[in-house]
Amino acid sequence: MSSLRELQAGFRAALLADDERGVAPDVVDDGLSASARLAVYRHHVFTTLTAALEATYPVVCRLVDRRFFGWVADQYVRVRPPAGPCLFEYGADFPEFVAAFPACAHLPWLADVARLEWAMNAALHAPDAPALEPEALRALDPPALARLTLRLDPSVTLLASRWPVDAIWRAIQAGADGVVDLEQGQARLEVRRLGDDVIYRALPAATFAFRAALAARRTLEDAVEQALDADPAFGLAGEIRALLDERVLVRPE
């Protein structure tokens, strides 16, 4: 007879690795085999986790078709099962898994489309945070401002790709023609929640560099340096005003 800890470890191996040796001897085998009974649980785990991944990655699912997606998801669940029960948090490293998945190697842009979908999912569920009011910055002198670490809304992700992932995302939506020119080049996107909606939009290179540095919790001085590297014509005052107007900044914790 196994201890509870051993029994649960054996159950895990039966569900995720099809290895029933650890738990089957402890299961009553009457009419239905232990294996058939364990299969009921395994089926539920895989169908619900696949459904969760489909809900988070609907565009990837449509791009590769549902059966193929189900197969990728099955492989993913086996090696990267959830660490916690909130399913909207499951699948954060699915894009990396897709990037390394040999059967997806002919779709080099697929992992970046998945990154866009993860950013959209994260935006939808991000905590609510009150926007920073302009008065808070007006009180600071220039040296204090330079050392400041501005905080972006927790729903914001700055996403860069060498592929036009936004065009790919749009092309697969209902009513779109499904045609994308992959040669149109890279995307620099800001994904965020606005009200109840998740939106994304393309940013100019310097604005993207500036906001990405802020998202990485760099100081304002560092962020400006990054932005000037991208475009020497970068104008800080206008960019700060845009951040405040768009309510992208939130009050420090």
Next chain:
Amino acid sequence: MHPAGCGIGLRAPHVTEVLERRPAVAWLEVHAENYMGGGPARRALERLRADYPVSVHGVGLSLGSAEGPAAHLERLARLVERLEPALVSEHLSWSVTGGTYLNHLLPLPYTEEALEVLCAHVTRAQERLGRRLLVENPSGYLRFRHSPIPEPEFLSALARRTGCGLLCDINNVYVTCANLGGDAAAWLDALDPSAVGEIHLAGHAVNDVDGEDAARRTILIDDHGSPVADAVWRLFEGALGRFGTIPTLIEWDTDVPPLEVLLAEAAKAQRRLDTGSDVVAA
């Protein structure tokens, strides 16, 4: 506390409609883990709790894990502090082992060892939440060879030792007894009625399996994807006599129907609750 009425499990496809229509339903139950982020889901629930009693039903605590419910209890506690629900419930099951969450309410051997684990975790949860927890019987698809304590006795002992309440899912009782051999009415008779604080009702699927035994060629799956079965309604009517008229919930999770269908199912349960209270009053 809820009035003794029938509530519905609030699912994502119905949230907007419930917000707009505010249907006459006694209360709403939500799955805790769907509301642990921010955004529109959370805001909708904050609005609804102003108009309806809310019950928080957790699926993630893994009360039966040998390794314990870990960090998730903190998140549940924060949600409960913010929502101030009328009821908080969880399951007699486990999901976490080796740091992995297996996304299912997995079965326990009903042993003294498991009972001690459950008691410790329920006590810890009730202390952190500062309130009584209701613990629900799961649907069973297998039995362990060494599982000497019958399920209703196990639950009643858990309630006695920890002071927790019980959530009696009558569809789960029916499914478990059909799958594992057992009499559902006798199962309900063996449950300590004083501990039962909530009832769940739902539909189940009947699936064919390749069994060696002709009598066991079907297995019932607790998929919450259809109306409550007639046999389950009869068990519910019998249970009301024992448990009294207590908060009852209709759950529907797969092939979620129009809200109207769910409300009609809740009205069927409400009629039985009303009849039950007449009987008690007489």
